[in-house]
Amino acid sequence: MEFAYDATTEQYRQNLLEFMDEHIYPAEPVFAAQLAELDDRWDWDSVPVLAELRAEARRRGLWNLFLPGEHGAGLTNAQYAPLAEITGRSPQLAPAALNCAAPDTGNMEVLAQFGNAEQQERWLTPLLNGEIRSAFAMTEPDVASSDATNIELSIVRDGDEYVINGRKWWITGAMSPNCKIFIVMGKTDPTADRHRQQSMILVERDTPGLEVVRGMEVYGYDDHSHGGHAELRFTDVRVPAANLIGAEGDGFAIAQGRLGPGRIHHCMRCIGIAERALEMMCRRTTDRVAFGKPLSEQGVIRDWIAESRVKIEMLRLLTLKAAWLMDTVGNRKAHTEIQAIKIATPTAVEWIVDKAIQAHGAGGLSQDYPLAEMAAGVRTLRFADGPDEVHKNALARYELRKQTERRG
Amino acid sequence: MEFAYDATTEQYRQNLLEFMDEHIYPAEPVFAAQLAELDDRWDWDSVPVLAELRAEARRRGLWNLFLPGEHGAGLTNAQYAPLAEITGRSPQLAPAALNCAAPDTGNMEVLAQFGNAEQQERWLTPLLNGEIRSAFAMTEPDVASSDATNIELSIVRDGDEYVINGRKWWITGAMSPNCKIFIVMGKTDPTADRHRQQSMILVERDTPGLEVVRGMEVYGYDDHSHGGHAELRFTDVRVPAANLIGAEGDGFAIAQGRLGPGRIHHCMRCIGIAERALEMMCRRTTDRVAFGKPLSEQGVIRDWIAESRVKIEMLRLLTLKAAWLMDTVGNRKAHTEIQAIKIATPTAVEWIVDKAIQAHGAGGLSQDYPLAEMAAGVRTLRFADGPDEVHKNALARYELRKQTERRG
């Protein structure tokens, strides 16, 4: 047992922490100001300060850290996880600056792992270079998205093309005009085995018949700072057959493979958010005097701070262990742990951010601090890949089965 | 002991429930659409459907129900409370349609109780007619608003005028161009006794030196549907001395008197929100099938529904009792109960709305349902008149003192 990060990770952490201090945090108000001046509200990716940060991140070797293998930095999940956490401290800016923002990360993984050479050249390369953005179109409005087998969008082969019909929503990033490519999940064969009906196919933004209907809002936020969440309508959308990723029927398996790392990234960034919120809570309560003493000397505030610290430590260890398991025994055997971090992290971080808000007074809910927007973002994770309740149910079922087996 | 509403209340409830069904609920999407088409984003008060609803409400005798005494419907707090609850079921529309929306309600109470004849004619009359809107400017950015004695805005007598300097924020309704009059709390004499330093004064919207700086946001909402929450700057703002409400030094007492009914209204509307959320949760989980059965047959959902119902019943009784105490023994002796409803209600309703959101999937967080906006609104109440923690502390101190006295 060894709880220290290895030397590689420590080196990256130091580099990244410096980058955060010297570039990311100072850029936050700049980014906000430049966003506000955009002609196209959704064109976040063209904001000047972002280009500068990306250039600086590349210069410092802080680029594509999330991606294992030859295409990326080659880090393991356990090595990247602590870096994802750090980027979570500035969730709007840092992941994007490092080209480590969802959903591009998962999409690059899919293309790196399952895309053919032509697909990689055409879409993976510009994504790796941060030249374009991508979206992952899986969730649908009328079915429970907690189960990928419920997908209804149809992908029908017609000669050298596939014809796509259906609806998607909550497609993160897709409102951005620079989001050039969508990985779309649909059914190629509704009569096949339950997990072989789905396929994934690449659809370019400008393909006729693909309509970006509107941006979904979360609380009042449209999240234009990272491309929003689009509702999409596909009406007889035709793409070359060569746009299929892998073979027909591979969709479910590819989606499953995409899940594990994504959860690690989300949870670690969430923990970074929690650290930022705790830091802000400490600072605010140290500075703010009420009833003759700093808020930080109030017992109830102390209680919040202590609980926050303890929760963060536990969440981090759980997530790191899940990452380590993925590295050592594979996603499938890390299944319980990957579910566990999804169950534990968003709820706990929501609590921490809520307390930080409360410590800030009404201002904590406003645009003057990043806390409310963080809270909204974390709240959505209780639905990501299905609501918490579905994950708890599945984890319990597995626990019951394991216990039954143990009793013999 | 008698838990039934009296005949007057029951009659009003029936009228109001019919009005809700026949006019308010159907008008919700209309209001949203008309709001979206406004040239001036903040000019909610001019939206056509609102005028129609107001006319209909007056026709039905559902007008100014909140106001005791000759100027209003003459109901007691305990009689009005159940009606406030019903309006909470459509929080953006119903209170406004009945001319029972905060902060106008509290302002009309102040003017009816403490305003002189001239002030009443000039400002109370158009408010009672729903012709103009008003704001209550008390909270300041740099001081803890939980304690009215912290107020720093200065009101200085200069001949026949008062000169006002200072800043305010979270001034609800003040972004609306039809919000014509502000009741401003400030200090006329910083050397007086702690509770005699403050005064209230009327400031018209267009007075030179009064600057509406910006709208505060709550999560991503700017709440333009009821006039937003303004930050205001007063720079050498001059108003006639006759604009003072009551005498110099009366400000604190007037503010205290305004608190009690306001809490009742807020909490009852909150309970109405909870009822609406529970209703939506029941409907959604009955209609939505997952894993082969309606969500409403899932034990965890049942648990949410049961807990919600039980919480609602308890909150309602507590709030009604506080209202009844205000009617029978006065605000001062109802002090503990008025604090108790403020402590108990927003937190519990937040929980209920959160569960309703969770039952709706990601859509529950979006503009497709009113739930997320309700959640945001309820969340702000944990800061209203000071954070919950301050109220709990005070309530406990009182309990300790009472117990000590009892022990002799």
Place this chain on the structure above:
Amino acid sequence: MEFAYDATTEQYRQNLLEFMDEHIYPAEPVFAAQLAELDDRWDWDSVPVLAELRAEARRRGLWNLFLPGEHGAGLTNAQYAPLAEITGRSPQLAPAALNCAAPDTGNMEVLAQFGNAEQQERWLTPLLNGEIRSAFAMTEPDVASSDATNIELSIVRDGDEYVINGRKWWITGAMSPNCKIFIVMGKTDPTADRHRQQSMILVERDTPGLEVVRGMEVYGYDDHSHGGHAELRFTDVRVPAANLIGAEGDGFAIAQGRLGPGRIHHCMRCIGIAERALEMMCRRTTDRVAFGKPLSEQGVIRDWIAESRVKIEMLRLLTLKAAWLMDTVGNRKAHTEIQAIKIATPTAVEWIVDKAIQAHGAGGLSQDYPLAEMAAGVRTLRFADGPDEVHKNALARYELRKQTERRG
């Protein structure tokens, strides 16, 4: 709406509060000492101080207050409820001193309402006089006691007798040698309609074949201070046919009728326990100094006190309303409220008592204070008449049905 107690109730409350102060509280250590000296550990009913208290209570007209109608004090549920609360402040002694202790209360109600003249003379009269104790034998070890239709004990007619076979457990009071009569629930006709299979029959303690197997413990308490909780075995126990209460098949209906008042009593006594715990928490934290100031000045302690007070107020109102509904519309229509108090009260009071314990340090868990024993007693109520989860499920089902009907 009227939240004040009526004059009758107020008069009884004053009498009872005086009795508590002058007799009950001072008798608590005496009772403990006399209990400890018993030869027969279970013979609590013969403890001298109890006889004195009972005599004094009768003298003061504080006797059989729980019982409506001619046999008792004739109070309504809403009138008795606040008195039950007061007795809960000394849960081991006060209910017994007033002849208002469970399960005798419910048993007397059954005999008063459903017993024939002979049964009343033989068993109700000595119970009303506090000469003997009784038990109610319903719960069985092998079936879910949340559903009375699961009962398995058999009651078979054989000439002029019934023959009883089966097992019971958690039969409160039955370890006491002075518990002379058991009301036993069993099945007379397993082929009848679901709610007509059960009957209730009177079995005297000394009937051959009735074996008191052992006392059940709750945490480490055997509750000998009120007769424990027995496991019973019935082996060919023969009783006269005249011992049947009502007719064959009436058992379920009688049991249902017994439930409502019992829940009110339990919950109100629970609230009395909560008041006692809160009082102890206030006293202890006022007296105990740590880190240079009384514990009562610690913010976290204040938070506990405030939350406790608010919870208690809400629970009391909910329970009083349920009592009032039983009085005005009957048990059946008060169904949701009777479930609600069962769901809300024990959990909340458990929390309050736990905080009171925490405020007392380790001593709070020990025999030096009544708190841990109170906690244990309250904990059992989360199982009474079935676990909370069953009640929540049923309440939610009803809510869902009501909401569906409302939608039409």
Place this chain on the structure above:
Amino acid sequence: MEFAYDATTEQYRQNLLEFMDEHIYPAEPVFAAQLAELDDRWDWDSVPVLAELRAEARRRGLWNLFLPGEHGAGLTNAQYAPLAEITGRSPQLAPAALNCAAPDTGNMEVLAQFGNAEQQERWLTPLLNGEIRSAFAMTEPDVASSDATNIELSIVRDGDEYVINGRKWWITGAMSPNCKIFIVMGKTDPTADRHRQQSMILVERDTPGLEVVRGMEVYGYDDHSHGGHAELRFTDVRVPAANLIGAEGDGFAIAQGRLGPGRIHHCMRCIGIAERALEMMCRRTTDRVAFGKPLSEQGVIRDWIAESRVKIEMLRLLTLKAAWLMDTVGNRKAHTEIQAIKIATPTAVEWIVDKAIQAHGAGGLSQDYPLAEMAAGVRTLRFADGPDEVHKNALARYELRKQTERRG
């Protein structure tokens, strides 16, 4: 980062798990029966099955595993921690069978580290052999035991002797007649520096003037199964000066050193209790049918199981990390983590055990299952070394200081 146990630990774990299955679990009812037959209720240490288990444990090399260094098994904290967890699954029997039960463990550590050769020969050797038991007398009834500097018992030098006067309570194990030696903490110099006033001294059980007043109870349990918790009175107790451990004034430092490992042991055993409770919950809910299906298919039960599993995983990682830190950077630098496990573990395990009880119905509270006694034991840990609230306050103060330093 490496989350796997090392080979040594794995080997011990396998041995221990086998020992648990083959000997400990089968011995549980035997131990209970033999305890019940004792003439001296407190003489648990002489129960025959315990001697057999100890012999078997020694034979298997499962003896004194807790003790680092030459006197014990030589394991690190991180190596022993997972073994402590396993012993927690049978908390009454396994720690005792392995000679790894508190408070002997801490006492042996103190003697091994600070005792002189004579003290070690006379008391450490028989303790290591499991021939006698020991107690640690620190907590006092009248002062807050969260702060060792509050200790009031006096130890006064008089020639070749020390004279001891004062009171102690909650002295675990001290009711047992085989508890031959007490390590007593008191003040030798109330005028010295705050952390140099205290000393530790060895007092034999039979020393004149040392009175075992009574056993403290926890809920209704007197914990005679491991020697109870005694109240002690020292009246002019004289012991040889050679009985002092270390030098005068060393008491505080010795006590601090004893804390860290003790917390790890307690928390890991707690986690073992949680695993046992979860196992019982799974088994019970799989076997018990209600409303036509196993309880384990109820969503609420599934929720409990999932939450329990997730909590357990987080607590274990947190505690293992604290152990690892103690091994690698020392107790002092592991301070926050040692506080964190104390804050997080008992509360969470209490929740898990409570749910396991609830899943068992009323029986879960009784002597038929070990759950209620486990709950009581875990509950006491929220007071161990001071109440949770004190630890949270301290942890928060440290966090605030760290954050302030970071801001520079």
